[in-house]
Amino acid sequence: MLNRLLTRLFWSAVTLLATAVLTFFLVNAVPGDVARSIAGAKASPEVLQQVREKYHLNDPVLVRLGHYLVQLARGDLGHSYVTDQSVSEAILTRFPTTAALCVTGLILWMLAAVPLGVLTAKLRGSWFDRTILVFATLSLSLPAFWLARMLQYWLAFRLGWFPVAGFRSFGHLLLPAATLAIISGGYYVLLIQANMMEVLNAPYIAAARAKGLSETAILFRHAFRNAFIPVITILGTDVAALLGGVIFTENVFALPGIGTLAVQSVFNLDVPMIMGTVLFSATLVVSVNLVVDLLYQWIDPRIKADY
């Protein structure tokens, strides 16, 4: 087990390093007078020269990559071109918001998706099953920003059931979390339903039934657990997709999270911040995948990972 863990850790680190290099090239290979975006529109030529020297902007790309990697090794993600704030500090102050949003969203959609998935599996073929499935597919097809706006306008602004925007209290998270839940939830309803159906038809369930166990016991003790495992797997790989929904939701509800930081930094051409957010998301994705992978191994040691 430890061996596996170390191997995975090593490869994750390699992946992150490679991501850093790849992103660096993608973002920095395009020149542009970055000095001006740092120093401000009306800075004098002397100030611009100072800025260029400070950020090594005159050096060739490979040298700058070297500088950057050394910096990374020290744990320093650089400073924003626009506000001179430390990138890691910016990300860390905003991360709790994004995390809170994601966790709340996750809870909401599990609360909805699990019972729905289980019920539709049991009630296969009924009108209930079909209606839920239609809605699930529909929810998959909603653009995040549009849904967020609609919810914000109708439920927060018109009806006043929720605050409109910002993050002054926990209540401010509910509507954004609901947006995330609706968009991602549909997929999971279908997933859980598929798994449950498969499991419910498996021989060992029939055996349990034959032994006289109640339906509820079967449902909760056997079927549920086995159906749930693939969900965790998918959850892991889904982190990257989740971030897409987060970006737009945070934007619409003005939540000060990583999503808004990422978008703002792109518009400001704030290269260190862009790099920082991309690397941070990559780290998140890799870490979650690692955890999920190990969890999966532990739950079902029969599964052999390919690499």
Place this chain on the structure above:
Amino acid sequence: MKPWLTFFAAGLLLGTVLTPTSRGGETASMIPRRGGVLHLASPSDIRSLDPAIAFDSFSIPLVRLLFRGLLGYDDATGLVVDQAKDWNISADGRTYTFHLRPDIRFAHGRVVEAADYVFAFERILSPQTGSPGQTYFLDILGAQEFVDGKAPHVTGLRAPDKSTLVIELKEPTFTFRYVLAMVFASPVPREVVQQYGTDFQYHLIGSGPYQLAEWRRGISCRLQRNPYYPGPDGFVDGVEIMIGCDDTVMTMMLERGELDQVPMASPAQATQFKRDPRLRSWLTRVDSPETDYLFMNTEMKPFDDVRVRRAVNYAIDRGRLLKLAGGFGTEAYGVVPPSIPWSNPGRPRYEFDPEKARTLLREAGYPDGFKTEMWCLADAPIYMRLAEGVQQDLRQVGIQAELRPANFTAFDAKVTTRHQAPCGIWGWFQDYPDPSDFLDVLLNGERITDTECNNESFYNSPEVDRFLDAAARSLDPDDRTRMFRQAENLVMQDAPWALLIHEQTLALYHPRVHGTDPHPVWLWRYERMWLDP
């Protein structure tokens, strides 16, 4: 101090005479109440509240909450003393002497001294600070030598005693007095700046009614009272600024009472409020001292031909553009906006006449029009609308202008560099209420540089420059008016710009906020606002 008392006394008097007054905007009839917290929002991160750095219309009213200086404006564009007791200018117009008020203290308790002003001005001039206001202070004697590192201090800045400040200029520049009313000219406590260095931004201490309590970059900013401020303004106990929401969200929050002000509302929002009888009083409008224009690069084909430039002027339907801006503003037929206390009744005018435009284009050798690029700011909806409007007008006379929307940095770099942008849409908001702020800063050929040039059309007319220089040297208001009129007339004839509109600045306020009268220079004065209980 005095003008304020007069204002309120007059207001009280008026208040007893007038019967039911409308809410939101009529301080005259009510006595300001101290207390409460003002909730504000900013669409993008505040770059800095440091008086040496802040230079955009949104930050400046906020900086004025933290920092004040020698001079200010009355309710219009007249200069009055603020934290100076009195001042005078020598007969030759080169020496300014100020006597400071003894009751002004910084937020950390120390009395403001003349040396603090000297320190602040030298800080702005210093290349290390990277202040966008540096150019305004170069008129001071010895400033250039200080900037170049040849002198340790600016010879023209002197503090003969703790409460006397003497400023000597190289030449009798009339407009320097306005520079002293700008936020740049605020004193900063040298020991605090020296202690924190670049971190001073997070520990701002000034002599304004408030001080910085907390600033979480990109998230929120909180201001609290400066206990040493003598008043009488600064009514609310604190200000909270939320960072990062867009116009639409801000408006929704305002209506729901989660926000007190939507600054620079878009025409769409303003119209929506204007039409709703319940919400109409929430809207305030002020004629902005600004001009939106299409600049044409006189060094690039085909805009090097004055006939082409005039054709463009005739092609544009300003009335329609104004409609696209929701009707909030006026059509622009001159460089200097009408809200500046100056007029030029004889200036040449270009009316909407597409036929004439086509004729001129034919004369210039473009019977089928031509193709060009029009640069514009992507993040400013008003400019994008104007750009699309102008693009369509030009298409009618055969000019195919491809839009190039770009973010501020890219746009700025492109249009202020020589031989880069053939034409583009931009605007200029006054720094101070004088025609030179438009004509001299933007259209003086002598100020052209290869990069970072404010004269985006690279317009170079020695005759115009002569008039502008004469006006800069003169101290006689009538003389200056005459010079500027000549200059503007020549500029209109040469048409390096196609004028579009003068916008109005629109703000929406929740009814619980009072003291929201707009100001022609500052736009709004938060320190004058107070809240219902």
Place this chain on the structure above:
Amino acid sequence: MADTVIDHPGVDFAPAGRQGTGPAVFRHRLVRVGAAIVIFLALLALVAPELTRLHILKEPIQQDQKGLDADGMPLPAGGGYLLGTDNLGRDVLSRVIYGARVSLTIGTAAMLLAVFLGLAVGLTAGFYGGKLDLGLMRFTEINLSIPAILLAIAFAGLMDGRQIHPYPAAWHWHFLDFQLQRGMVSLFLIIGFVCWPGMVRVIRAQVLALKERDFVQAARALGASDARIIWRHILPNILPTVIVLAAVNTANTILLEAGLSYLGIGVPPPAPTWGGMIADGQPYFVSAPLIVIAPGVAIVLAVLAFNLIGRGLQETFDPHQTR
């Protein structure tokens, strides 16, 4: 990580009413519905310019003074404008239909690019195995760890008209200069480029499974070249998987394109884009909600259609979905 055959949960609709007549692919009801929507949208998109020429449909790009009221605000539905007008006086219905041209074109082109790249990598990795497989999959994993939307935003955000000189400054090979401009081409390239990693795992898994099958072994034994095996045996058999992936991927590319346009970094104005219309219409939501609602519905419709096709096809090809 357990490899999954198809990255999409199965849906087992009740058999009644599911089967129809016609080619096997179209037998499934979901596929019929989805395909019908897509065909409808595509047809509308194709004939839109003709309709405009015949004055049945209004001009989508020309700003119309008549389309705004006295205050410069958009007009509500009615009086020749079936869905009202937008903030510059243009007909909303017409812009939504023209928007389909942008979204469907970019969506399909991006999908084709992603499928092409995904196939190339997945096939190579699965078929050849060994170090090549390892390397390619590592590379894919790296690409996968960067969220597609973030990368797309970063790329699209950088396309602000800057000049690229892809050679050392000293060489002055100016003929290689090009400008990074936002447009349909750069957009579909970006979206396709961020989407391909998602396909690789599935394709590779299929290829791996196929590689061990009898007929492939037989072909090898008979001395068939790699290329022949791939072309004649592998590709046709992974085609169903690829088609399902393609359908679902198109749904994603359309959503991505809408998202980028919403942020303002999609196809530049005055081109009509669904996402752009939503963004422009937000300030007018109270007075003219259709500017935001109509394009949103269009997006949902298009994306739903492709999702339905994908799910239906998956059902058809593999009705006993195993996980």
